[in-house]
Amino acid sequence: MIAPSAGPPAAVELSGVDKVFPGGRGRPEVRALVGVDLTVAAGDLVTFIGPSGCGKSTLLRLIADLTGPSAGTVRVNGKPARQARLDQDYGIAFQQAGLMDWRTVVRNVELPLELHGWDRARRRDRALELLELVGLSDFAGAYPAELSGGMQQRVAIARALAIGPKLLLMDEPFGALDEMTRERLQVELARIARETEATVVFVTHSISEAVYLSDRVVVMSSRPGRVTTVVDVRLGERTEDTRESPDFFAKVTEVREALRGRATVWAAEER
């Protein structure tokens, strides 16, 4: 794990975080996360990977302050997660694009700006700029129902970027897309992350997606959910060729082994 430097605050800092969902009516309580310590350095692209039920989405929701921890602290950009949410320090995208069907594409991207009182002309300019970034300038006036799933997801990414956040949180945003679309959007996300210099925290259950995108892959296990290993990837500038490089395959193997529970062995060899 990389220690937080003395300079600018880490983008995300979790220490001793537990999350317990209380049981009741015959259901046992669920220990979704136990003892999570994790630091995400500013500018990094970090993915959470693990089996279903390992609490990776819960971890993201804790960072987003959509839910609170049962124990421990969550800090975002050096302040409590709640303050970071109120200050709009992050943008978020979910597996479902979650666009408002009654708004045009450009008005969907404008939504967060509208909520924060940007005037009409300024938010329109900003939204069009972002649509250009995600390659959907021609669809500004279209309704979401007229777009494909991949295009809707790109609108959702543009919307998450609207307020110019330093941190982008993504919960399996490409999970519902076909493989071809998925790979293309991964390339685009890598480019967008570089161009906007945003920190990205990305939840996935695809090993190749995690390795391709990440500077670091946080490997998690379930029952109870916890972080088992952090794999450093850093494949440098990513292109389509990256997917066929030996380094890529080596890292895919490393993450796969970590998921199978032989994490410590590999981590030791790396150091």
Added chain:
Amino acid sequence: MTGAIGELGPAAPVAAADAPPPPSTRRERGWGRSVRRAGWFAASVVLVCALWEAYKLVGSPDGGSLFGVRVLPRADDASMPHVWEVLRRFGRPESSAADSSPVVVGVLEAVWFTFRVAMAGLLLGVLVGLLLGVVMQRYAVAERGLLPYVVLSQTVPLIALAPLVVGWAGRLHIGELTWRPWMSVAVIAAYLAFFPMAVGALRGLRSPPAYAVELMLSYSASYRQSLLRLRLPAAVPYLIPALRLAAAAAIVGAIVAEISTGTRGGIGRLVIEYSREATSDPAKVYTAFLGAAALGLLVAGLVALLDHALSRYQPVRGS
């Protein structure tokens, strides 16, 4: 940036695997559909008239009985006047008095009166229903406390309610406002209309999925912002059918309330008045019936216009 990424930059072409849905699944917004619907409606009116006349041709003047119970109506002119008789009756004077105006004027005036009262009731009912829906969606306690009473309210028979409203409100004086009989009728209409609105609003306001609600939370949007930007627009597909039910309930409520409170001037009262002459002037009763039907159509048409105006808030039809 290398070439491979550049190619996939802003100008990236859309791959076939991720093509947008074909245009046929797009919303049908044109007036073409409305015109076609109107055409079908006109055809159905003609068909009903034809069936009416056909039955008069073949049916027995004494009706049909099965084991002493009449199952088919009498087909004689006193029970079922000819369609053209009814239409012609519209043009003839209401009574034998010298200054009597044609029936059509009386019917239209009564329809206009009841229309205004029913609209006032509908408006009140919609407001109350929406408000209840909003409160019940926001506060779980309110839902548990209010919903049983909302449901219970509809089990009170209208006939029992009418004298209560008249008796209670009739003595009401709020400043300059003196209670008029039509207000009692509007209140009763509202009493019937609020129910579908409250239930529809509650379901509709709850319809946004969890991720949409969380998205608004992530924007640290206020309750008011998420109500106006997310919940209300998302509720429209539930509110329009609710409004259709509420409008029908308001009309039925207004007509029945006019009768049971003895309020003069509306179509409900007119049906009763004309019915007294049913044996001597059967066509006249039907003019009042047609007036009531026209009132229903008018209101249904208004709801359809609103539906059309809000079509962008509603899911894609067809495909």
